[in-house]
Amino acid sequence: QQQVKQSPQSLIVQKGGISIINCAYENTAFDYFPWYQQFPGKGPALLIAIRPDVSEKKEGRFTISFNKSAKQFSLHIMDSQPGDSATYFCAGEETSGSRLTFGEGTQLTVNP
Amino acid sequence: DTGVSQNPRHKITKRGQNVTFRCDPISEHNRLYWYRQTLGQGPEFLTYFQNEAQLEKSRLLSDRFSAERPKGSFSTLEIQRTEQGDSAMYLCASSLGYWYTFGSGTRLTVV
Numbered sequence: 001q002q003q004v005k006q007s008p009q010s011l012i013v014q015k016g017g018i019s020i021i022n023c024a025y026e027n028t029a030f031d032y033f034p035w036y037q038q039f040p041g042k043g044p045a046l047l048i049a050i051r052p053d054v055s056e057k058k059e060g061r062f063t064i065s066f067n068k069s070a071k072q073f074s075l076h077i078m079d080s081q082p083g084d085s086a087t088y089f090c091a092g093e094e095t096s097g098s099r100l101t102f103g104e105g106t107q108l109t110v111n112p
Numbered sequence: 113d114t115g116v117s118q119n120p121r122h123k124i125t126k127r128g129q130n131v132t133f134r135c136d137p138i139s140e141h142n143r144l145y146w147y148r149q150t151l152g153q154g155p156e157f158l159t160y161f162q163n164e165a166q167l168e169k170s171r172l173l174s175d176r177f178s179a180e181r182p183k184g185s186f187s188t189l190e191i192q193r194t195e196q197g198d199s200a201m202y203l204c205a206s207s208l209g210y211w212y213t214f215g216s217g218t219r220l221t222v223v
Contacts, residue, residue: 004154006154032210034210034212036214041216042216042217043116043203043205043214043215043216043217044155044203044214045214046211046212046213049210089154089155091154093210097143097162097207097208097209097210098160098168099145099157099160099168099170100147100155100157100212101157102154102155102156103154104152104153104154105152105153105154
């Protein structure tokens, strides 16, 4: 059962543009929603995360928007840079320290 | 302590052989996790430990897979009688609360 669906699978954005990646989840027991960034040959690295009692969280150029009723959340990358080119994964976690359920990933390419 | 360390980084083995991977977590973290990632997919949960106790195992973890965490420190993941379908990146992570830190993984190729 795919509990976290992510789209698009790939995304190409021009430098300075906005990158938007969407996720939808099924498990209403999730109470923590992180986004991870992964470069080739490296493990995923935590980028930003949100709890379901908040509708938006912003850290620098990265913003998560969360819609609890729709069971959807999205990552917005403002002023996208070539260095942001990586694979991004959304995830859900039920309780602190339990397993993460990942989406399928979005390969982002930012053209200079 | 600079992060989660995994060894080896790469492993090529013949089908039917046994392999063992090691993970050294961040020392302050009490939980340790193993995930498997295939090309173009998100990581899939395999198992996790709190200290030395193995708390959960995924149904993905067949009888050929075994994980240990003696003394609640480093962990090993062993795959017996490897199959070509075991080819993947095996990721280890440790956490304190919600904050996960992943290692760079061990890439296994079964030929």
